[in-house]
Amino acid sequence: MPNVYNWQIGREMSYPHEERHPEWQFAFVFNPNRCIGCQTCTMACKSTWTFSKGEELMWWNNVESKPFGGYPQHWDAKLLAMLEQANPGKQVWDARHTEAEKKPFGTFDGMTIFEAAEQKPRPDGPQAALGYLPSDEEWTAPNIHEDTSTGGLFKKDGQFGGSTQLPEHKVWFFHLARICNHCTYPGCLASCPRNAIYKRPEDGIVLIDQSRCRGYRKCVEGCPYKKAMYRPSTRTSEKCIGCFPRIEGKDKTISPTGAPAETRCMAACVGKIRLQGLVKIDEQGAWAKDPKNPLYYLIRERQVALPLYPQFGTEPNGFYIPPRWVPRDYLTQMFGPGVKQAIEQYSCPDRELLAVLQLFRAQQQIIFRFDIEKGPKVAEIEVTMPDGQSKTQEIFNDTVIGFNKLDEEVVRITIEEPTFERPKEAHLNSI
Numbered sequence: 045m046p047n048v049y050n051w052q053i054g055r056e057m058s059y060p061h062e063e064r065h066p067e068w069q070f071a072f073v074f075n076p077n078r079c080i081g082c083q084t085c086t087m088a089c090k091s092t093w094t095f096s097k098g099e100e101l102m103w104w105n106n107v108e109s110k111p112f113g114g115y116p117q118h119w120d121a122k123l124l125a126m127l128e129q130a131n132p133g134k135q136v137w138d139a140r141h142t143e144a145e146k147k148p149f150g151t152f153d154g155m156t157i158f159e160a161a162e163q164k165p166r167p168d169g170p171q172a173a174l175g176y177l178p179s180d181e182e183w184t185a186p187n188i189h190e191d192t193s194t195g196g197l198f199k200k201d202g203q204f205g206g207s208t209q210l211p212e213h214k215v216w217f218f219h220l221a222r223i224c225n226h227c228t229y230p231g232c233l234a235s236c237p238r239n240a241i242y243k244r245p246e247d248g249i250v251l252i253d254q255s256r257c258r259g260y261r262k263c264v265e266g267c268p269y270k271k272a273m274y275r276p277s278t279r280t281s282e283k284c285i286g287c288f289p290r291i292e293g294k295d296k297t298i299s300p301t302g303a304p305a306e307t308r309c310m311a312a313c314v315g316k317i318r319l320q321g322l323v324k325i326d327e328q329g330a331w332a333k334d335p336k337n338p339l340y341y342l343i344r345e346r347q348v349a350l351p352l353y354p355q356f357g358t359e360p361n362g363f364y365i366p367p368r369w370v371p372r373d374y375l376t377q378m379f380g381p382g383v384k385q386a387i388e389q390y391s392c393p394d395r396e397l398l399a400v401l402q403l404f405r406a407q408q409q410i411i412f413r414f415d416i417e418k419g420p421k422v423a424e425i426e427v428t429m430p431d432g433q434s435k436t437q438e439i440f441n442d443t444v445i446g447f448n449k450l451d452e453e454v455v456r457i458t459i460e461e462p463t464f465e466r467p468k469e470a471h472l473n474s475i
């Protein structure tokens with residue numbers, strides 16, 4: 045197999061196809077610290093794309109409660125166990141040597157799904173990526189174990205014991221919102237024997253060509269995140285299409301000038317946990333340095349948002365700000381060795397980071413550039429840091445301004461929420 049470079053695991057790895065990169069890459073940051081599990085995103089997606097016959101159990105966007113929930117059930121625990129079986133005791137990171145561009149989290153010394161598949165040919169031939177086909181039952185009940193917590197000690201009276209203090213809670217769960225990660229090295233694409241799956245050169249969105257697909261379900265098996273799904277009524281596989289008409293700027297109700305818009309799930313998010321965008325890819329296939337792009341800033345510049353299971357090796361383009369109350373060893377196996385630093389920054393954001401965090405769900409158009417206008421100091425608060433120490437955070441009423449692809453100003457938000465006084469004339473309440 046050819047070798048490709050994966051910055052998330054800090055090394056080259058084998059992949060069934062030659063290295064090739066799009067001009068821009070669809071990417072997003074989700075902040076589980078803010079997700080309330082309302083499923084508005086889930087329904088926005090379903091009512092747009094998967095409401096037809098044969099798609100009843102198909103949820104391109106889902107929100108599962110960790111640690112017990114999953115769609116399909118136990119998708120991550122099952123694959124982690126398969127990788128551990130393929131490479132016992134060696135699925136580990138070496139986080140001692142880091143380089144901002146090439147290996148920001150150090151190096152993953154274990155096996156990716158592509159490397160593990162090479163080591164483990166099956167009776168029916170080698171897989172392109174280590175994976176499995178979930179059972180029909182595992183695809184049902186997408187929200188099973190919703191809001192079910194773990195940890196803590198049961199006292200004699202049946203009440204949960206343990207701490208409810210930060211930095212970590214002993215009794216915990218969190219909502220993990222998920223869509224297709226439009227991976228740089230997709231497991232679905234690698235696994236398709238019909239070459240029916242492709243990555244768009246203009247934005248890196250991964251699509252299944254329905255006219256080529258024959259429903260072998262190898263993509264369902266090979267996607268580690270289980271975001272390729274089978275539709276029995278057409279006998280083909282389907283997956284998230286990144287709402288590409290919106291990304292292409294086709295929705296003139298959102299941008300009359302034709303600038304790209306966020307996907308439906310992002311635009312509908314009630315908790316303001318989502319920020320989606322496009323990052324520029326340079327000629328070598330790396331992220332072009334662009335610290336004024338909010339996604340580049342959060343992911344590459346500040347490393348406050350981390351990839352989901354980077355050790356799988358697909359270089360997913362979905363990133364998460366780890367929930368700060370969750371035990372660190374759980375988060376580290378899920379988001380890699382960057383967890384401690386990410387939580388430290390998020391717990392007490394500096395002036396610039398706090399301003400950029402305001403851009404989440406501030407606008408339906410994709411923000412390509414931000415600017416900050418400085419304002420006066422308005423508060424000082426005491427924050428409990430992850431090491432238990434307290435730190436003083438200074439808050440300034442800065443204004444963050446977002447610009448679309450055409451460099452038009454599309455949003456302007458202050459840190460301090462403004463108050464408005466109603467005019468004196470009568471206002472009748474309506475029901």
Ligand code: SF4
Pocket residue numbers: 223224225226227230231232233250266267268269270271272283358
């Ligand atoms: S998340 Fe799965 S379906 Fe989406 S691009 Fe990656 S491997 Fe393919």
Ligand code: SF4
Pocket residue numbers: 078079080081082083084085086107219221312313314315316317318
């Ligand atoms: S709409 Fe936003 S807050 Fe609600 S479940 Fe989805 S990601 Fe979470």
